Amino acid sequence: MSGDMKGQTWNQHVVKKENKTLVLQTIKEKAPISRASIAQVTGLNKGTVSSLVSELIDEDFIHESGTGESSGGRRPVMLLLNEKAGFTISVDLGVNKILGVMTDISGNRIMEKEINVDDNSVYNVSDDLFSLIDHLKEQAPSSRYGIIGIGVAVPGVVTTEGEILLAPNLGWKKVQLKDMLYERYKLPIIVENEANAGAYGEFIYGAGQNSKELIYISASIGIGVGLILDGKLYKGLRGFSGEFGHMTIEKDGLACRCGNRGCWELYASENALLEASEQHGLKNHSITDLVTKAEMRDTNALKVFEQIGDYLGVGITNIIHIFNPEQVIIGGSLAEGIPLLLPSIKKRIKQNAIGFNLDDVHLNEANLNKYSVVLGITAFNIENFFRSTVKEVSNGV
Amino acid sequence: MSGDMKGQTWNQHVVKKENKTLVLQTIKEKAPISRASIAQVTGLNKGTVSSLVSELIDEDFIHESGTGESSGGRRPVMLLLNEKAGFTISVDLGVNKILGVMTDISGNRIMEKEINVDDNSVYNVSDDLFSLIDHLKEQAPSSRYGIIGIGVAVPGVVTTEGEILLAPNLGWKKVQLKDMLYERYKLPIIVENEANAGAYGEFIYGAGQNSKELIYISASIGIGVGLILDGKLYKGLRGFSGEFGHMTIEKDGLACRCGNRGCWELYASENALLEASEQHGLKNHSITDLVTKAEMRDTNALKVFEQIGDYLGVGITNIIHIFNPEQVIIGGSLAEGIPLLLPSIKKRIKQNAIGFNLDDVHLNEANLNKYSVVLGITAFNIENFFRSTVKEVSNGV
DNA sequence: TAATCTTTGTTTATTCAGTAGACAAACTTT
DNA sequence: AAAGTTTGTCTACTGAATAAACAAAGATTA
Numbered sequence: 001m002s003g004d005m006k007g008q009t010w011n012q013h014v015v016k017k018e019n020k021t022l023v024l025q026t027i028k029e030k031a032p033i034s035r036a037s038i039a040q041v042t043g044l045n046k047g048t049v050s051s052l053v054s055e056l057i058d059e060d061f062i063h064e065s066g067t068g069e070s071s072g073g074r075r076p077v078m079l080l081l082n083e084k085a086g087f088t089i090s091v092d093l094g095v096n097k098i099l100g101v102m103t104d105i106s107g108n109r110i111m112e113k114e115i116n117v118d119d120n121s122v123y124n125v126s127d128d129l130f131s132l133i134d135h136l137k138e139q140a141p142s143s144r145y146g147i148i149g150i151g152v153a154v155p156g157v158v159t160t161e162g163e164i165l166l167a168p169n170l171g172w173k174k175v176q177l178k179d180m181l182y183e184r185y186k187l188p189i190i191v192e193n194e195a196n197a198g199a200y201g202e203f204i205y206g207a208g209q210n211s212k213e214l215i216y217i218s219a220s221i222g223i224g225v226g227l228i229l230d231g232k233l234y235k236g237l238r239g240f241s242g243e244f245g246h247m248t249i250e251k252d253g254l255a256c257r258c259g260n261r262g263c264w265e266l267y268a269s270e271n272a273l274l275e276a277s278e279q280h281g282l283k284n285h286s287i288t289d290l291v292t293k294a295e296m297r298d299t300n301a302l303k304v305f306e307q308i309g310d311y312l313g314v315g316i317t318n319i320i321h322i323f324n325p326e327q328v329i330i331g332g333s334l335a336e337g338i339p340l341l342l343p344s345i346k347k348r349i350k351q352n353a354i355g356f357n358l359d360d361v362h363l364n365e366a367n368l369n370k371y372s373v374v375l376g377i378t379a380f381n382i383e384n385f386f387r388s389t390v391k392e393v394s395n396g397v
Numbered sequence: 398m399s400g401d402m403k404g405q406t407w408n409q410h411v412v413k414k415e416n417k418t419l420v421l422q423t424i425k426e427k428a429p430i431s432r433a434s435i436a437q438v439t440g441l442n443k444g445t446v447s448s449l450v451s452e453l454i455d456e457d458f459i460h461e462s463g464t465g466e467s468s469g470g471r472r473p474v475m476l477l478l479n480e481k482a483g484f485t486i487s488v489d490l491g492v493n494k495i496l497g498v499m500t501d502i503s504g505n506r507i508m509e510k511e512i513n514v515d516d517n518s519v520y521n522v523s524d525d526l527f528s529l530i531d532h533l534k535e536q537a538p539s540s541r542y543g544i545i546g547i548g549v550a551v552p553g554v555v556t557t558e559g560e561i562l563l564a565p566n567l568g569w570k571k572v573q574l575k576d577m578l579y580e581r582y583k584l585p586i587i588v589e590n591e592a593n594a595g596a597y598g599e600f601i602y603g604a605g606q607n608s609k610e611l612i613y614i615s616a617s618i619g620i621g622v623g624l625i626l627d628g629k630l631y632k633g634l635r636g637f638s639g640e641f642g643h644m645t646i647e648k649d650g651l652a653c654r655c656g657n658r659g660c661w662e663l664y665a666s667e668n669a670l671l672e673a674s675e676q677h678g679l680k681n682h683s684i685t686d687l688v689t690k691a692e693m694r695d696t697n698a699l700k701v702f703e704q705i706g707d708y709l710g711v712g713i714t715n716i717i718h719i720f721n722p723e724q725v726i727i728g729g730s731l732a733e734g735i736p737l738l739l740p741s742i743k744k745r746i747k748q749n750a751i752g753f754n755l756d757d758v759h760l761n762e763a764n765l766n767k768y769s770v771v772l773g774i775t776a777f778n779i780e781n782f783f784r785s786t787v788k789e790v791s792n793g794v
Numbered sequence: 795t796a797a798t799c800t801t802t803g804t805t806t807a808t809t810c811a812g813t814a815g816a817c818a819a820a821c822t823t824t
Numbered sequence: 825a826a827a828g829t830t831t832g833t834c835t836a837c838t839g840a841a842t843a844a845a846c847a848a849a850g851a852t853t854a
Contacts (some may be wrong), residue, residue, distance in 0.1 A: 010415045011812055012840050015407040019841085022407075036802050045842050050803060067849095073801025074849040111648040157753055165753055213634045225719075229631060236721025237610045237757050243718040246751060248650050251664075251711050260714065267648075314648050317657065321640040322622075322719065324633025353656040354643060356554055356562055361636050408841055409811050416812085433831055442813050447832060464820095470830025471820040 016052075019044060021390055023052045027062055027079050028106075034068060034076030050202030060085045060144040061390070078110040081106055083294035086145030086385065090377035091152045092194070092370075093129065095120065095169045095221065099370065100132045102140060105148065105379045105385065107205055111136060111373070120170045126180060133185070145389070147382035148226065150181060151190035153197035153373045155224070160239040168257070169221055177288050188388070193371055195242055196216060198331050198366070199226025200233055201376030206368040211326040215319050215364070217244070218373075219312070223265040226376075229323070245269070249314050268311040270334050277304045278292045287336050294340050302340070309341035312347025320349070320357045338365045405571060407695045413449075416441060416788055420449045424459055424476050425452045425503075431473030450476065455542040478503055483542030483782065486533050487774035488549045489591070489767075490526065492517065492566045492618065494559060496767065497529045498723040502782065504602055506768070517567045519543070523577060525612045530582070542786070546778035547578060548587035550594040550770045552621070559588040565654070566618055585785070587777045591615060591770055592639055593762065595728050595763070596623025597630055598773030602763040608723040612716050613763070614641070615770075616709070616731035620662040621641060623773075625718070642666070646711050665708040667731050685732050693735050699737070706738035710745025716744070717754045728763030735762045 019042075026038050033041075039049045058061045064081050067075040083106040092099040094117075101112040113132055113233055117125060133150060140147055154177070156167025162178030176192045199208075199216030208214040208228065216226040227234040245265035246258050253262025263306035266272060270287060277285055280300040282293070294301035316328055330338060342363075349358065366372045416439075423435050430438075436446045453459045464472040480503035489496040492512075498509040510529055514522060532548060537544055544650045551574070553564025575588045582771040596605075596613030605611040605625065608739025613623040620642035632638055642662035663669060668685060674682055677697040679690070689693030690698035691771050713725055727735060739760075746755065763769045 010412040010419075011839085012409070012412070015409070015412055018407040018841060034802070039803095046803070047805075047843085048841055070850055071801070071853055073799085074851095076802060108561060117804095218535075230629075234626060237723045238721060238753075240721035240751075240754050240757070241719065241756065243721075243751060246718045247715045248711050248749070249645055249659075250647050251708070258751050260718075260751070270811080311648070314645050318644045321643045321657075322638065324635060324637035324640075326634045334848090352645070354637075354640060354655050355658070356635070357637050357640065361635070409809085414844070415812060431831075443832070445812055447834095448811090467821055469822055470821085470828085471822095471832080473831060498834075721846095 011147050011381050013229075017390070019384070020052050020055065022047060024056060024061060024081075024386065027056075028081050031069065031080045032065060034078055036076060036081075050127065059390075061269065075106045082106060084143055085143065086143050086148040087140050088148055088378050089133055089150045089375045090381060091129065091132065091150075092197075092373040092377070093125070093152050093154050094194075095155060098125075098128060098132055099188050099374055100136055101371070101374050101378070102136045103375075105145075105382050107375060107378050107382065110141075111139060120172075122172055122175055125170070126177075129157045129207065130184060133181075137185075145187075145385070147187055148389075149188040149190065150185055150384040151192065151197075151377035151381045152177060152181070153192055153194045153377050155220070155222075157240055157281060158191055158193045160235060162189070164191065188381070188384055190377060191385065192377065192380060193226075193239070193242070195224030195226040196233055196235065197226070197374075197376030197380070198372040199228050199329075199376065200379050201368055201372040201374070202329050202331065202366050203228045203233075203376075204379040205375050206372060207364045207366060208327050209331050211362075212382055213323065213325045214327040214329060215323060216331060216372075217312075217316070218318075218328045218332040219330060220270050220332040222271070223269050223332075225319070226287035227323070244315065244319070246320065247315065249311070249318070254328035264311070264315045268308055268315060270332075272311070273304060273308045273334065273337070276307055277301070287333060291340065294337075305337055305340040306344045308334075308337075309344030310348050313345040313352070316345060316363070317352045320353050320361050323383060324357050325361055327362045327364060329366050331372045333370075334367055391397075409716055413679075414787070416445065417452065418783070419451050421453060421458060421478075421783065421787060424453075425478050428477045428740075429462060429465065429475035431475055437475075456787075460587065480505060481538065481540055483540050483545040484537050485545055485775050485778040485782075486530055486547045487778060488526065488547075489594075489770040489772045489774070490522070490549050490551050491591075492552060495522075495525060495529055496771055498531045498768070498771050500772075502542075502608075502779050504772060504775050504779065507538075508536060516736060517569075519569055519572055523568070527581065530578075532722065534582075542782070543785075544582075544584055545782040546585040546587065547582055548589065548594075548774035548778045549574060549578070550589055550591045550774050552591045552617070552619075554637055555588055555590045557632060561584070561588065561595070579591065585781055587774060587781065589774065589777060590621065590622030590623075590636070590639070591743055593622040593632065594623070594771075594773030594777070595769040596625055596726075597776050598628075598765055598769040598771070599726050599728065599763055600625045600773075601776040602772050603769060604726050604761045604763060607722050609726040610720065610722045610728060612720060612722045613726045613728060613769075613772070614713070614716075615729040616665065616727060617667050617729040619668070620666050620712075620729075622716070624720070626765075635686065635687060641712065641716070644712065646708070646715070657666060661708070661712045665705055669708070670701060670731065670734070671706045673704055674698070677701055684730060688734050691734075702734055703741045704735040705731075705734075707743030707745050709738060710742040713742060713760070714746050714749045717750050718757050720757055721752070721754050724759045724761060726761050726763050728769050732763055 028331050039046045065078050065080045068078045086105045088103050097116050099114045102110045157165045164175040178189050181189045197217040198218050202208045207367040212231040214228040218224045225242040225244035246263045248262040249264050250262030254266045256263040432446050436443045457636040462477045465475045480501040483502045485500050494513050496511045499507045554562045561572040573585050578586045595615050599605045609628040611625045615621045622639040622641035643660045644658045645661030646661050651663045653660040
């Protein structure tokens with residue numbers, strides 16, 4: 001009816017929609033909060049807030065929760081997000097295991113299930129994935145909005161349309177996972193790259209909550225990077241940004257299966273760590289083994305971590321130069337070794353990064369641990385839900 | 398009075414402001430255009446468009462320009478941007494010369510002046526800069542809004558507040574150029590990094606007009622990069638993004654004066670080109686000399702361009718992997734040699750870049766030539782003007 | 795304890811921008 | 825000349841925000 005191609009048109013419906021979202025957002029962030037405080041924080045008129053709040057209550061998005069402390073006058077009625085108004089199902093589809101969680105619309109984990117996978121064929125994995133989702137879905141408490149969305153993170157190249165073009169470590173090519181899931185569940189579906197999801201998870205619920213410019217490094221078998229720029233996930237033209245694993249840090253260095261040479265992930269990933277440890281006489285060790293050895297002051301293990309940390313530092317220095325970020329967060333399976341890697345990472349960065357950019361940046365470990373990725377998916381699910389639902393309900397009823 | 402900290406509040410004033418801007422934008426882009434067409438394109442009601450248009454005419458932003466062709470009914474009255482409602486002064490402050498242009502608010506160049514500089518001290522340059530601006534300012538035609546803004550691009554690190562922290566090739570540190578200019582002219586001032594300005598210039602007026610994701614490489618003495626992401630200039634936390642010149646492409650490679658090692662600009666800038674040519678026995682040649690020689694099939698000169706192009710390709714491959722851009726534009730003084738560099742750049746990229754990302758990207762030469770940077774500044778000036786003025790006038794009168 | 799002051803939240807009258815639709819003007823087609 | 829189209833303006837209406845009055849419920853003070 002309106003809002004064509006470019007530059008949406010503004011009318012009072014849009015105004016109401018935006019203000020309602022603003023009120024809801026304020027409650028989400030500052031709950032418990034009174035109507036009066038919302039008016040003060042947002043700058044909206046008290047009457048406007050009252051009327052929007054009563055709509056939100058009717059729609060079960062929020063509810064009152066008794067009175068708060070008086071500050072010298074009538075005691076305020078506090079408002080809370082109605083966390084149990086709906087639930088999400090979010091899955092981290094890894095190479096060796098699949099982690100699925102159910103959360104409420106506030107992002108609290110209600111239930112989770114993890115299964116191991118050895119056969120990575122599309123057929124087998126999708127079977128496992130479906131039964132995992134079915135299992136979570138069956139046990140969802142009843143609620144006004146039910147399951148509000150299902151999302152899956154995959155270690156691969158995903159288009160903005162949710163098609164998996166390539167997932168090398170799964171051996172997948174051109175898999176229409178989003179369509180498959182929609183076909184089966186008829187619910188809003190999200191399929192997203194694993195590094196992007198991890199970045200968003202840490203941004204919304206984790207170490208990056210107060211940074212608008214943050215770079216999340218997912219260092220596992222390979223390296224993927226998720227970019228939060230200007231407070232939004234940056235995906236590039238078709239969704240393929242963040243292929244930092246294939247950034248050349250040694251011109252004409254080692255040949256990568258991607259066709260490039262000297263790729264960062266050949267020197268600084270979990271794979272690189274394991275290879276380096278073999279070269280130092282530590283064969284068939286897992287990361288956990290190596291961490292244990294290094295903690296017991298094994299010289300070879302220590303050397304390996306120092307070497308990998310140094311290479312990580314080279315790439316991170318590049319990241320700092322390129323983005324002038326506020327925060328760089330390291331996640332993925334390699335994060336297990338962070339305490340051992342950090343000294344040499346920091347040494348390299350301090351030596352090599354330009355002062356101005358270095359001064360601005362904080363280097364941190366992901367603090368949601370194995371949940372970074374699933375919770376990113378959860379955040380996508382919830383955002384999607386509020387964006388589409390808050391408005392339609394208010395117009396529709 | 399409203400619209401506090403986060404999440405602006407929406408009311409009818411905002412609606413009008415946005416719709417008015419939308420109408421103006423539509424006229425800028427599609428002029429000459431009738432009221433009826435604007436209504437159709439924007440989705441706004443015919444009456445709304447009529448009333449907004451009549452305000453814009455009162456404010457001299459646009460004017461009617463006779464009737465257009467009938468399409469089977471009453472002939473439309475065509476609307477045009479009133480290009481001469483105001484003028485900008487935009488300056489590209491280079492190491493060897495200063496280029497200043499005056500443009501109208503449509504970005505047409507009205508006048509220009511270029512001067513050479515040999516003493517780069519702040520004192521001397523600011524003197525030259527002031528007299529250059531004075532000269533342009535004096536000759537500005539009289540107009541409703543006069544000089545709407547003054548902007549300067551500098552080859553250095555500029556904060557979001559317009560302070561020049563460091564301009565190594567000028568030998569400047571901590572120069573409050575924005576304040577100095579405001580003190581003198583009491584007009585809206587912009588001070589911006591040269592690569593950022595170049596990127597914006599090509600984005601608005603040049604080769605990148607239809608790309609929302611574009612990377613501009615300013616290859617001169619060093620390398621700077623301007624990032625247009627999601628249709629906006631990306632500046633990072635404090636404005637220091639795009640320091641691609643100091644991206645490591647050879648770990649522990651050549652030492653750079655920035656403190657890092659193996660920086661891209663040591664291998665792929667104008668400086669690198671000149672050094673490489675000396676190593677090939679071509680001493681004291683300018684780029685122009687080398688281009689001439691190479692065009693006459695001088696083997697050494699050809700080799701030099703091939704080598705530098707190859708290194709450029711390495712960095713551009715990284716850029717393609719990192720951003721999944723729609724377009725990469727090469728500008729700066731090195732662009733003079735583009736026809737000679739392109740073959741080896743393209744060869745490297747085709748060999749090394751990941752297919753998905755490679756398929757999306759177009760590699761182009763800047764097409765505004767020496768005006769990329771000044772016109773970027775012009776675009777900033779104009780945007781600033783419309784953002785602040787369109788609205789205040791309509792509320793204020 | 796009573797009177798007064800504060801804060802919270804609702805209600806009412808008002809303002810203002812966009813919309814739909816009628817209408818007039820100007821043109822084309824039959 | 826009559827009928828149909830397109831453009832642009834005008835009028836009545838709608839709906840959302842606002843300011844201000846008001847009611848409710850508490851704190852403070854004498």
